[in-house]
Amino acid sequence: MRFLTPLYLFGGALIALPIVLHWLRRDVAPTVPFTAVRLLKESPIDRSRRRRLRDLLLLAARVLALLLLAGSFARPYLVGARGTSGATIIAIDRSFSMSAPGRMERARTLARQAVSDAEVAHERVAVIAFDQRADVISPLSSGGDARAAIENVQPGYYATRYAAAFDRAAELLTEDTRARLVVVTDMQRAGFDGGTAVLPEGIELTARDAGAAQGNLAVTDLRVEPRRIVATVRNFGGAARDVGVRLEAEGRTRAERRVSVPPATSTDVAFDRVVTGPFDVAIDDADGYAADNVRYGLVAGRALPRVLIVGGAPGSGHGFYFSRALQAGSDDGADFDVRVVTGSSFAGLSRAEVGDQAVVVMLSTHGIDRRVRDTLQPFLAAGGGLFIAAGADVDVSVLSTVLDWTPALKAQERSGSGVLAATDLRHPIFRPFDAVVANLGQVAFQRLWQIDPDTDWRVLARYTDGAPALLEREKGPGRVLLFTSDLDRRWNNFPVHSAFVPFVQESIRYLGARPPSASSILVSDTAAGPGAKPGVAQIDGHPVAVNVDPRESAIERVSPAEFPKLVARTGDARPEALRAGQQAEARQQYWQYGLLLMLGALIAESFVGARY
Amino acid sequence: MPAPSTDRDLRFLDPAVIARLGTMELKARTVVEGFLSGLHRSPYKGFSVEFAEYRQYLPGDDLSTLDWKVYARSDRHYVKKFEEETNLECHLLLDVSASMAYRGGAPVSKLEYGSVLAASLAYLMNRQRDATGLIAFDQQIVTRLPARARPGHLHAILLTLEKLAPGARSDMGRPLHQLAEALVKRSLVVLISDLLDDPDAVVRGLKHLRFRGTDVIVLQLLDPHELQFPFRGASRFTDVESADEITADPARVRAGYLQALESLQARYERELRGAGIDFLMLDTSKPLDFALLAYLDARSRRK
Numbered sequence: 025m026r027f028l029t030p031l032y033l034f035g036g037a038l039i040a041l042p043i044v045l046h047w048l049r050r051d052v053a054p055t056v057p058f059t060a061v062r063l064l065k066e067s068p069i070d071r072s073r074r075r076r077l078r079d080l081l082l083l084a085a086r087v088l089a090l091l092l093l094a095g096s097f098a099r100p101y102l103v104g105a106r107g108t109s110g111a112t113i114i115a116i117d118r119s120f121s122m123s124a125p126g127r128m129e130r131a132r133t134l135a136r137q138a139v140s141d142a143e144v145a146h147e148r149v150a151v152i153a154f155d156q157r158a159d160v161i162s163p164l165s166s167g168g169d170a171r172a173a174i175e176n177v178q179p180g181y182y183a184t185r186y187a188a189a190f191d192r193a194a195e196l197l198t199e200d201t202r203a204r205l206v207v208v209t210d211m212q213r214a215g216f217d218g219g220t221a222v223l224p225e226g227i228e229l230t231a232r233d234a235g236a237a238q239g240n241l242a243v244t245d246l247r248v249e250p251r252r253i254v255a256t257v258r259n260f261g262g263a264a265r266d267v268g269v270r271l272e273a274e275g276r277t278r279a280e281r282r283v284s285v286p287p288a289t290s291t292d293v294a295f296d297r298v299v300t301g302p303f304d305v306a307i308d309d310a311d312g313y314a315a316d317n318v319r320y321g322l323v324a325g326r327a328l329p330r331v332l333i334v335g336g337a338p339g340s341g342h343g344f345y346f347s348r349a350l351q352a353g354s355d356d357g358a359d360f361d362v363r364v365v366t367g368s369s370f371a372g373l374s375r376a377e378v379g380d381q382a383v384v385v386m387l388s389t390h391g392i393d394r395r396v397r398d399t400l401q402p403f404l405a406a407g408g409g410l411f412i413a414a415g416a417d418v419d420v421s422v423l424s425t426v427l428d429w430t431p432a433l434k435a436q437e438r439s440g441s442g443v444l445a446a447t448d449l450r451h452p453i454f455r456p457f458d459a460v461v462a463n464l465g466q467v468a469f470q471r472l473w474q475i476d477p478d479t480d481w482r483v484l485a486r487y488t489d490g491a492p493a494l495l496e497r498e499k500g501p502g503r504v505l506l507f508t509s510d511l512d513r514r515w516n517n518f519p520v521h522s523a524f525v526p527f528v529q530e531s532i533r534y535l536g537a538r539p540p541s542a543s544s545i546l547v548s549d550t551a552a553g554p555g556a557k558p559g560v561a562q563i564d565g566h567p568v569a570v571n572v573d574p575r576e577s578a579i580e581r582v583s584p585a586e587f588p589k590l591v592a593r594t595g596d597a598r599p600e601a602l603r604a605g606q607q608a609e610a611r612q613q614y615w616q617y618g619l620l621l622m623l624g625a626l627i628a629e630s631f632v633g634a635r636y
Numbered sequence: 637m638p639a640p641s642t643d644r645d646l647r648f649l650d651p652a653v654i655a656r657l658g659t660m661e662l663k664a665r666t667v668v669e670g671f672l673s674g675l676h677r678s679p680y681k682g683f684s685v686e687f688a689e690y691r692q693y694l695p696g697d698d699l700s701t702l703d704w705k706v707y708a709r710s711d712r713h714y715v716k717k718f719e720e721e722t723n724l725e726c727h728l729l730l731d732v733s734a735s736m737a738y739r740g741g742a743p744v745s746k747l748e749y750g751s752v753l754a755a756s757l758a759y760l761m762n763r764q765r766d767a768t769g770l771i772a773f774d775q776q777i778v779t780r781l782p783a784r785a786r787p788g789h790l791h792a793i794l795l796t797l798e799k800l801a802p803g804a805r806s807d808m809g810r811p812l813h814q815l816a817e818a819l820v821k822r823s824l825v826v827l828i829s830d831l832l833d834d835p836d837a838v839v840r841g842l843k844h845l846r847f848r849g850t851d852v853i854v855l856q857l858l859d860p861h862e863l864q865f866p867f868r869g870a871s872r873f874t875d876v877e878s879a880d881e882i883t884a885d886p887a888r889v890r891a892g893y894l895q896a897l898e899s900l901q902a903r904y905e906r907e908l909r910g911a912g913i914d915f916l917m918l919d920t921s922k923p924l925d926f927a928l929l930a931y932l933d934a935r936s937r938r939k
Binding site: 053054056057058059060062063064065 | 735
C-alpha cells in the first residue's frame with residue numbers, strides 16, 4: 025500500500041481528539057441548573073459494562089472515521105496488486121555487436137536462465153530487446169511468454185545504448201515493490217556513450233555477460249575524393265591483422281587491396297575512382313562483427329547546375345567574362361553548366377526550359393519582351409536565382425516590368441565612385457574571400473547606377489562613396505542579386521581582376537547553383553525503425569548511403585561488477601514512479617471506499633449514541 | 637370548563653408572542669383583549685364582564701343602579717349590571733424567588749410568565765372596577781402595592797411588574813402569614829408561584845388566609861422541563877436556590893422524580909381544595925387563558 029499524497033496521513037493525528045475527550049470526560053457529568061432538586065434522588069452514574077461498551081464503540085467509530093478520512097485524502101493505492109511479490113525485467117542486447125559468432129545463442133541461454141530464476145521467486149517476467157531503442161517484446165506475465173519472446177530476438181544493425189533499456193524498464197517496474205532488471209549483453213563500454221544511463225533507486229540491476237569478442241576488424245569510414253575512394257579500416261583487436269579490402273559495385277569486385285592493420289590502429293586504403301553511383305568497400309572478418317565488415321558509399325554523377333546568361337544582341341560580347349569565370353574550375357572541371365543566349369532567344373524559351381536552369385544571369389535587356397515575365401516569375405517562385413548586372417544595354421524599366429517590381433526601380437547612370445567594399449563580410453558570397461576580401465577594394469569602377477533602394481532591397485556591398493554596389497531581393501523562395509555596375513569590362517576593370525572569378529562563382533552558388541552531394545547517414549537516422557539495414561536507400565528521392573554506427577565496432581568492455589557502477593541512480597521521487605502511482609490510484613480509487621466506510625462509521629456512531 | 641378561545645385568539649395568549657411585546661401594559665392589554673375577544677365568541681356563558689349586561693329594571697333592584705341616561709332616551713328602566721359588581725378587593729401575590737427565574741423548555745421564564753399573568757389579571761380587574769393590589773415576595777415581601785380601584789393604580793402595578801427581578805430563595809409561609817394578618821376586608825387573593833417550597837409551610841400559610849375569610853386562587857407555574865424531566869446523560873443537578881447538588885442519571889431517576897412531582901401536586905390539590913382554595917397548575921409553555929378563566933370562574937362563584 026502506497027499513498028499519492030502521504031502528508032494527509034498526518035491528519036490521522038486527529039484521532040487524539042476523541043481519545044483525549046473520551047479519557048477526560050468518561051467520569052464527568054455536566055452541571056445542570058434545576059429547581060426541583062429536592063424531588064430528585066441521588067443515583068450513581070451508570071458505569072455499567074454496557075455503558076462502557078457503548079463508550080468504547082463510540083470512540084472506535086469516531087477514531088475509525090477520522091483515520092478513514094485521513095487515509096482517503098492521502099489517496100491510497102496498491103502496488104503489485106496482481107498477487108505476486110515482484111517483477112523481473114530481462115533486457116537482451118540486440119545491437120549488431122551481438123552478431124558475433126555464438127553471441128546471441130549465449131544471450132538467449134542467459135535470458136532463459138533469468139526467467140527460471142524469476143519463476144522460482146514467484147515473480148512476473150517481462151522481456152525487453154534493446155539497442156539504441158528498447159522494445160517490450162513480452163510484457164509482465166508468466167515465464168512461458170517470456171521464453172517464447174526470447175527465442176525471437178535477433179541482432180540488428182543498431183548500436184548499443186543501455187540508457188534506452190533502463191528507461192523502458194523503469195516505466196514497467198514502477199508499480200512493483202520488488203523489481204529486478206537483468207541485462208543480458210556483451211558488455212560493450214560504448215553502450216554507455218551518448219547519454220546518461222539512469223535507473224531508479226528501487227530497481228536491482230544485474231548484468232549477465234553474453235561473451236567477449238577477441239578482436240574485430242571494421243570498415244569505419246569512406247571518403248569519395250575527386251580521383252579516388254579512400255576507405256578506413258580499423259583493427260579493434262590486440263593483434264595485427266592482414267585483411268583483403270575490396271571495392272565493390274553492381275555486384276562485382278572492382279578492385280582489391282591487401283593491407284596489414286596493426287592492433288588498435290586505423291589504416292586508409294585508397295582505390296581509384298573507377299565507379300559511379302552506389303558502391304561498397306568490404307573486408308572479411310569471420311571472428312568479428314559481420315555488420316561492420318562492409319561500408320556503403322555513393323559517387324554522385326556530374327549533374328552540374330545550369331546557368332543561363334542572357335547576353336543581349338548577337339555579337340555584342342555580353343557575358344564573355346561572366347561565362348569564362350563560371351567555367352573556370354578545378355582538375356575535375358567546371359562546377360557549372362553555362363550557356364549564353366541572346367535576349368530574343370531567352371524571350372522565346374518556354375517556362376519549362378527556363379525552369380531547368382538553376383540561375384539566370386541577365387547582362388542585357390536587349391530583345392527582352394513581356395513573354396519573359398511569364399517565364400521568370402514562375403522561375404523565381406520555384407526557388408530559382410536571378411543575377412542582374414547594370415550596363416548600357418540594361419533598361420531598368422524593362423526589369424521592373426518583367427520582374428513586377430512595385431514601385432518600379434529607378435536607376436541613374438553616373439560616373440566614377442571609387443572601389444567596392446563589402447557591407448557584411450559574413451554574407452555567404454563574401455565569406456569564402458576570408459582574408460582576401462580586401463582584394464575587392466582594388467577594383468576601380470568608372471560608371472555605375474545610382475540607386476535609391478526601397479525596403480525590399482538589402483545592400484550587401486557598397487562603393488566607397490556609399491552608393492549601393494550589390495543588392496539582394498527575395499521573391500518567395502527565389503532570390504535576385506543586382507550588381508549596379510557593368511560586368512563586361514565596359515564600366516570597370518573588375519572582370520580582369522583576380523577577385524572576379526570567386527565573386528561570380530560565389531554569387532551564382534548563393535543563388536542556388538550547387539552540385540548535388542552524395543550523403544551518408546547511420547542506420548539509426550533512418551525512419552525505417554529497427555528493421556532498417558545498411559545499404560543505399562532512396563530518401564526524399566535522393567540516393568543515400570546508410571551505414572552502421574562505427575562506435576559499435578569497438579570491443580572494449582566493462583566487467584559485470586563494474587557495470588552497475590556506471591549507472592546513475594535516482595530517488596524514489598522519479599517522475600515515472602509518480603506518474604505510475606497516479607495511474608494506479610486513479611484506476612483503483614480506494615479513497616471512495618474509504619469515504620464510504622467513514623460514512624458507515626459515522627452512521628454507526630450516531631446509531632450507538634442514540635440507541636444506547 | 638370549556639375552551640374559551642379560538643386559534644386566532646390563542647395567538648395573542650401564546651407566551652412566546654407575549655414575551656416579544658414591549659411594555660407590560662401592552663402585554664396585559666393584548667392578553668386580556670385577546671382573551672375577551674375569544675370569550676365573546678365562545679359558548680361559555682357563565683358570566684359577562686361587558687356593558688352588554690344591561691337588563692331591564694325589576695322590582696327590588698337598587699335604584700342607584702338605574703341608568704338614567706338610557707331612561708331619558710328610551711323611557712325604559714335599565715340597570716347597569718356590570719357596575720354593580722365593582723366592590724371586590726383583589727391581591728395578586730407573585731413569587732419572585734430564584735426558582736421562578738428558571739427557564740427550561742418554555743419560551744419564557746416562570747417569572748416572566750407570572751408577571752404577564754399578574755398584569756393581565758390586574759388589567760382585567762381594573763376593567764371591572766375591582767380594587768387591585770400587588771405583593772411580590774421571595775422569603776419575605778419584596779414589593780407591596782395596596783388594593784386600589786382608581787385607573788392610575790393599574791399603571792403603578794404594571795410598572796412594578798415590569799421592574800421585578802428574581803430574588804433569593806423562597807419561604808412562602810412568612811409572607812402568606814403576614815398578608816393574612818394584614819387583610820382586614822373580605823378579599824380575593826391570587827397566588828402565582830411554582831410552589832417549589834416546603835409544602836407544609838405553603839399549605840399552612842394559604843389555610844391561614846382562607847381562615848381569615850379570604851378567597852384564594854393558587855396558580856402554580858411549572859416549566860416543561862420541570863414537568864417532564866427530559867434530561868439525558870449523567871448530570872450534576874444544581875438547585876438554583878439552595879445550590880444543593882445531586883449527581884444522577886436522568887434515565888434512572890426520571891420515574892422517581894415524576895412520581896414525586898405527582899405526589900406533590902396531588903397533595904396540594906387535595907389539601908387546598910379541601911380548604912376551599914382553587915388550585916390550578918399552569919405549564920409556562922401554554923397560553924395564559926386558563927389562568928384568566930380560573931380567575932373569572934372563582935370570581936363568579938364569589939358573588
